[in-house]
Amino acid sequence: MPGASVSIRDVVVTYPGADRRAVDDVSLEVPAGEFVVFLGPSGCGKSTLLRTINRLVVPDAGEIFVDGNDVRGASPETLRRGIGYVIQAVGLFPHMSVAKNIGVVPELLGWEPARIDARVDELLALVALDPARYRTRLPRELSGGEAQRIGVARALAAEPRVLLMDEPFGAVDALVRTSLQDETKRIHRALGTTIFFVTHDVDEALRIADRIVVMNAGKIVQADTPLHVLARPATPYVEALLDTRDTVRRLSLLRVSDALSQSERSPGDAPAIAADATLREALALLLAGSTQLAVADRNGAFVDFASIRAALAASAAAA
Numbered sequence: 001m002p003g004a005s006v007s008i009r010d011v012v013v014t015y016p017g018a019d020r021r022a023v024d025d026v027s028l029e030v031p032a033g034e035f036v037v038f039l040g041p042s043g044c045g046k047s048t049l050l051r052t053i054n055r056l057v058v059p060d061a062g063e064i065f066v067d068g069n070d071v072r073g074a075s076p077e078t079l080r081r082g083i084g085y086v087i088q089a090v091g092l093f094p095h096m097s098v099a100k101n102i103g104v105v106p107e108l109l110g111w112e113p114a115r116i117d118a119r120v121d122e123l124l125a126l127v128a129l130d131p132a133r134y135r136t137r138l139p140r141e142l143s144g145g146e147a148q149r150i151g152v153a154r155a156l157a158a159e160p161r162v163l164l165m166d167e168p169f170g171a172v173d174a175l176v177r178t179s180l181q182d183e184t185k186r187i188h189r190a191l192g193t194t195i196f197f198v199t200h201d202v203d204e205a206l207r208i209a210d211r212i213v214v215m216n217a218g219k220i221v222q223a224d225t226p227l228h229v230l231a232r233p234a235t236p237y238v239e240a241l242l243d244t245r246d247t248v249r250r251l252s253l254l255r256v257s258d259a260l261s262q263s264e265r266s267p268g269d270a271p272a273i274a275a276d277a278t279l280r281e282a283l284a285l286l287l288a289g290s291t292q293l294a295v296a297d298r299n300g301a302f303v304d305f306a307s308i309r310a311a312l313a314a315s316a317a318a319a
C-alpha cells in the first residue's frame, strides 16, 4: 500500500510545568511517500513532534492530517495500528518468538493465521533475514542489528502507510548502522511508505533523507533537500550544525574523483567539472539545476548527488 500524505499545521506542545514549548508552532506539508528526517540537537523537540503524528503526544494547539483525515477523528488504537513506530530500544516482547513479535498487529487486526505466517516470511525476507533461521528465535538470541531489523519488520507488518522511526539505529555500531540505513532506503523505495525518521546524526540524515527538517528549540529552521541544506544552509545555526559534524569541511576536502559514478551512456548535455574540483564546488554546480555533472577527461564518468552522498558517508565511516 503506498504512503499517506501528512499535514502538520501550527502544532504547539508544552509539557506540564515546562517553561518553554517543546514544539513551538510547527507546520510541515509532507507528500505521500516522502522520506523526511528530523535533525537537530538533543532536546530540540524531534521526538515530541514525531509522537504528535500517532498521538502518543497530544498537541496543545494545531492540527495533523493523515491523508486529509484529522488524526483526532480516529481512536488512538486505530490510528496507531495504521502508523508503524520504531524506537531505539526496540521493545520486542522478550518471551515471544520473532514470528510472534512481527505478527502482533496483524493478530490484533484479526488476520487469518496463514496470512500472518505468509506476511512474517515476506517481512523477514524484506529485512534480509532468512525466515527459516529466524522465525522461531527469541529476542535474546538476536544481535543488536538483527533486533533492529525485527523492530522494522514488526512496524511494517500491517502495511502502515506512515512509518515513524525515532533514532532506530542509535545503538548499533557504525558498519551495521550503514547497512540498516541502506536497507531502510531500499524498503522505502520498494513500498513507497511515508517515513519520518529522527536523528541527531548529520551524516545519517544526508544519507537517507528526501528532505531534511532541521529543528532547534522547538522550531523548524530549515526544511529542504539534503543538497540544499548542505549547499545553502538557511541560517548560521544550520551551517554550524553541519560544520560541527565536519560535513562541510569534508566536502571541501573530498574531490570529484572521490565520488565518481560510471555510465555507459554519454552524459548528454550535463555540465562538465574537473576531477580535482572539490565536492563543495560540485554541489554548487548541481544546485544550479543539473542532475549530474560529467567529469572532464574521464570517459563516461559522472558525479551526482547520490555519489556525493556515498563519498561523504564513506569518509565519515573511515573517520
Ligand SMILES: Nc1ncnc2c1ncn2[C@@H]1O[C@H](COP(=O)(O)OP(=O)(O)OP(=O)(O)O)[C@@H](O)[C@H]1O
Pocket (backbone or CB within 6 Å): 015, 016, 018, 022, 040, 041, 042, 043, 044, 045, 046, 047, 048, 049, 200
Ligand atoms: N514526557 C515529558 N515530560 C516533560 N518534558 C518532556 C517530556 N518529553 C520531553 N520533554 C522535554 O521536551 C523537550 C523536547 O524533548 P524531545 O524528547 O522532543 O527532544 P529530542 O529532540 O527528541 O531530543 P533527543 O535527541 O535527546 O532525543 C526537552 O526539553 C525535554 O526535556
Ligand SMILES: [Mg+2]
Pocket (backbone or CB within 6 Å): 046, 047, 048, 166, 198
Ligand atoms: Mg528524541
